[in-house]
Amino acid sequence: MAAVAAEPTLVKKNYLTALREALIEEMRRNDQMICQGEDIGMLGGAFGVTEGLLEEFGSTRVIDAPIAEAAIIGTAVGMALNGKTVMAEMQFIDFISCGFDQIVNMMATYHYRTAGEVNLPVVVRGPAGGYGGGALYHSQMNEAWFCHSPGLRVVVPSTPYDAKGLLKAALRDGNPCIFFEIKELYRKNEIAEVLPDEDYIVPLGQAVVRKEGTDITFVSYGQSVYHCMSAAAELEKLGVSAEVIDIRTLVPLDEETIYKSLAKTNRVVVVNEAPMTCGFAGEIVARIANNAFNLLDAPPARVTRLDTPVPWVKPLELHVLPSVEKIVRVALQTAKY
Amino acid sequence: MSVIPTTGTAAFEPLAETAESISDSRPSQLLTKEDCLEIFNQLYLARYFDIRLIKEKKRGRLRGTLYSSHNQEAILVGALFGLKSTDWISPIHRDMPAFFLKDSKFQWDDPTRSGMSIEEVCAQVWGKVGSPGRARDNWSHIGSKSKRIIHSTSMLAGTIPVAAGVVYADRMNGGDAVVLTFNGEGSTAQGIFHEAVNFAAVHKLPVVTIVENNQWAYGTPVHLGCPTPDVADRAHGYGIPGLVADGQDVFDVYDKVMAAVEHARSGKGPSIVECKTFRAYGHGDHDDDRAMKYRPNDQIEAGRTRDPIAICRQSLIERGFLSGAEAEQYIAERKSASEATNDDFPPAVVDYLNRGIEFALNSPLPDAEEGAMWVFKENA
Numbered sequence: 001m002a003a004v005a006a007e008p009t010l011v012k013k014n015y016l017t018a019l020r021e022a023l024i025e026e027m028r029r030n031d032q033m034i035c036q037g038e039d040i041g042m043l044g045g046a047f048g049v050t051e052g053l054l055e056e057f058g059s060t061r062v063i064d065a066p067i068a069e070a071a072i073i074g075t076a077v078g079m080a081l082n083g084k085t086v087m088a089e090m091q092f093i094d095f096i097s098c099g100f101d102q103i104v105n106m107m108a109t110y111h112y113r114t115a116g117e118v119n120l121p122v123v124v125r126g127p128a129g130g131y132g133g134g135a136l137y138h139s140q141m142n143e144a145w146f147c148h149s150p151g152l153r154v155v156v157p158s159t160p161y162d163a164k165g166l167l168k169a170a171l172r173d174g175n176p177c178i179f180f181e182i183k184e185l186y187r188k189n190e191i192a193e194v195l196p197d198e199d200y201i202v203p204l205g206q207a208v209v210r211k212e213g214t215d216i217t218f219v220s221y222g223q224s225v226y227h228c229m230s231a232a233a234e235l236e237k238l239g240v241s242a243e244v245i246d247i248r249t250l251v252p253l254d255e256e257t258i259y260k261s262l263a264k265t266n267r268v269v270v271v272n273e274a275p276m277t278c279g280f281a282g283e284i285v286a287r288i289a290n291n292a293f294n295l296l297d298a299p300p301a302r303v304t305r306l307d308t309p310v311p312w313v314k315p316l317e318l319h320v321l322p323s324v325e326k327i328v329r330v331a332l333q334t335a336k337y
Numbered sequence: 338m339s340v341i342p343t344t345g346t347a348a349f350e351p352l353a354e355t356a357e358s359i360s361d362s363r364p365s366q367l368l369t370k371e372d373c374l375e376i377f378n379q380l381y382l383a384r385y386f387d388i389r390l391i392k393e394k395k396r397g398r399l400r401g402t403l404y405s406s407h408n409q410e411a412i413l414v415g416a417l418f419g420l421k422s423t424d425w426i427s428p429i430h431r432d433m434p435a436f437f438l439k440d441s442k443f444q445w446d447d448p449t450r451s452g453m454s455i456e457e458v459c460a461q462v463w464g465k466v467g468s469p470g471r472a473r474d475n476w477s478h479i480g481s482k483s484k485r486i487i488h489s490t491s492m493l494a495g496t497i498p499v500a501a502g503v504v505y506a507d508r509m510n511g512g513d514a515v516v517l518t519f520n521g522e523g524s525t526a527q528g529i530f531h532e533a534v535n536f537a538a539v540h541k542l543p544v545v546t547i548v549e550n551n552q553w554a555y556g557t558p559v560h561l562g563c564p565t566p567d568v569a570d571r572a573h574g575y576g577i578p579g580l581v582a583d584g585q586d587v588f589d590v591y592d593k594v595m596a597a598v599e600h601a602r603s604g605k606g607p608s609i610v611e612c613k614t615f616r617a618y619g620h621g622d623h624d625d626d627r628a629m630k631y632r633p634n635d636q637i638e639a640g641r642t643r644d645p646i647a648i649c650r651q652s653l654i655e656r657g658f659l660s661g662a663e664a665e666q667y668i669a670e671r672k673s674a675s676e677a678t679n680d681d682f683p684p685a686v687v688d689y690l691n692r693g694i695e696f697a698l699n700s701p702l703p704d705a706e707e708g709a710m711w712v713f714k715e716n717a
């Protein structure tokens with residue numbers, strides 16, 4: 001028996017399973033880790049990311065919290081202050097606003113104001129993003145709020161492999177992290193993939209090139225990466241070769257990968273789902289303008305949500321969110337500039 | 338400066354006394370036979386709305402999550418029946434019938450009444466332009482300034498401070514409006530619940546906070562969200578009355594809420610009315626199957642036994658307002674959406690909803706461009 005190599009498991013896993021595996025493996029690895037959130041125990045989470053945790057780890061380490069986001073985050077800070085690692089789930093990332101002060105003023109600043117005495121391994125994670133008809137309060141991408149609060153890691157994985165590896169990296173990083181999960185990807189079979197059997201992480205702060213190209217660079221993250229991939233396929237038919245970069249983590253941001261691509265394409269379109277004004281797309285454009293101006297043959301462009309909330313019914317929702325068509329249109333303008 | 342006159346320094350009245358003095362009365366005993374039969378009809382209406390939407394969805398004619406008020410209708414009907422047209426309400430996800438029950442006493446069809454029409458509510462459920470919010474946000478996230486219904490968001494307990502602000506302004510304007518805010522027991526854990534009730538208590542505002550304690554907050558049982566057996570106990574901390582009603586008995590809800598409303602209207606301040614009930618099905622219809630697993634079977638059985646329609650019928654029989662075949666004409670109680678048929682409901686109820694649904698189906702979708710409108714008030 002011992003001589004026979006273990007069959008590699010070739011089962012494809014979806015984004016949600018990848019996240020669940022990350023939590024279970026980290027809980028096994030680190031007996032000082034706690035998970036808490038609304039309905040994460042008995043129910044296994046609104047979407048099922050925490051299914052099986054309560055059964056395996058018990059109710060001291062897996063807490064079905066009262067509906068109080070500020071307390072979920074604030075108590076996580078206290079637990080972390082006293083040596084624990086905490087995953088705090090927001091049932092939808094939109095509800096993180098109810099815990100805002102505890103994040104931006106309490107948690108984000110802790111390391112800074114204690115001159116490094118305290119570090120907080122707390123990952124606040126939750127389902128995010130539009131295109132699902134979730135309406136104003138179940139569709140948001142509010143990552144910019146947290147990029148604007150120094151002291152927080154901000155992570156947005158777009159594949160099952162990254163979801164698992166980045167969540168593990170975030171839990172081990174030692175800095176507080178806001179972790180955006182794209183709920184429309186949770187059970188999307190098309191993106192399911194075989195994951196390594198052995199433990200792995202995806203380091204924070206490393207972008208990845210999803211598709212190589214020579215004429216124009218898309219910089220994106222989350223669900224928008226797939227829209228950029230589709231746009232790239234459309235552009236290919238029109239003779240435009242697009243490179244697609246998935247930045248994966250916003251804070252810290254891997255600028256080098258972007259500039260390397262720009263050295264080749266000299267044109268860039270940044271795409272995300274958040275409103276344009278003060279959004280992270282604007283930040284990326286600003287850094288390019290400051291640090292890679294000489295590489296540009298065209299003004300850097302953005303395709304984002306309009307500066308509106310995300311409305312409910314489909315025609316309205318699609319009107320305000322980025323679409324493949326909009327991305328293609330802007331890319332062609334940029335390519336022809 | 339508070340605009341509400343307080344009685345000097347003795348603004349604080351010991352709770353026990355207050356609570357007793359306001360819960361003693363039984364205004365439901367003064368309701369006429371006509372009133373009582375109307376209340377009975379409204380219970381059918383609320384139940385039918387719930388059941389019919391589930392049927393519509395199963396037939397593929399409706400999409401979106403439905404949050405059932407099945408088994409909790411007595412709270413909505415009992416709380417709303419005694420309100421004045423000038424009063425405000427603030428319903429949440431489980432209170433969809435409240436939008437059309439408000440100010441509906443004997444005048445379901447009057448367009449001038451201070452409640453939404455069934456057409457408006459159905460257009461909202463179907464996401465059509467005839468919705469008061471033009472289908473910008475879903476389900477119960479609608480309201481109407483003119484009809485005095487506060488527009489909720491998803492954020493649980495988030496409208497309680499808004500409700501307090503509304504009646505503060507009303508008092509400044511010389512009005513005597515009361516506001517009823519509806520909340521699940523789970524939502525009372527939100528910090529804003531405390532902040533808002535505290536504000537209302539400080540200013541003796543006419544805010545009646547109704548807690549629909551249905552024993553479950555999504556997949557979390559009440560004891561993991563609320564540390565005391567009665568959420569109403571929390572009123573002690575604010576020096577305001579906290580009442581507990583039998584949420585299955587429409588007349589008990591009416592009695593307790595009316596006592597709280599009169600207390601509020603007379604300037605004595607806010608109160609909490611906890612209505613004990615049980616969520617008959619899943620958190621939303623997406624959760625129906627899972628809810629059969631995370632909740633013990635015997636609890637579900639017991640929780641559904643005291644159906645508000647049956648309890649109301651019994652009271653009406655006891656008071657001599659119903660008898661014989663008339664009493665047994667429509668047996669809707671303890672029937673799930675797949676068990677109940679139109680014959681279990683009074684025809685007027687079925688017709689009313691038919692009209693709403695027809696309107697919704699014929700109402701167009703809003704234009705895509707509306708997605709970018711009304712971010713700001715445009716000053717011409």
Ligand SMILES: Cc1ncc(C[n+]2csc(CCOP(=O)(O)OP(=O)(O)O)c2C)c(N)n1
Nearest residue numbers: 095431491492493521522523524553554555
């Ligand atoms: C601030 C906030 N956190 C979480 C949620 C998600 N959520 C929606 S309903 C619900 C449970 C509410 O339970 P309860 O207040 O008891 O009302 P019920 O559904 O039982 O009527 C939760 C957790 C939310 N809508 N808002």
Ligand SMILES: [Mg+2]
Nearest residue numbers: 521522553554
């Ligand atoms: Mg509840």
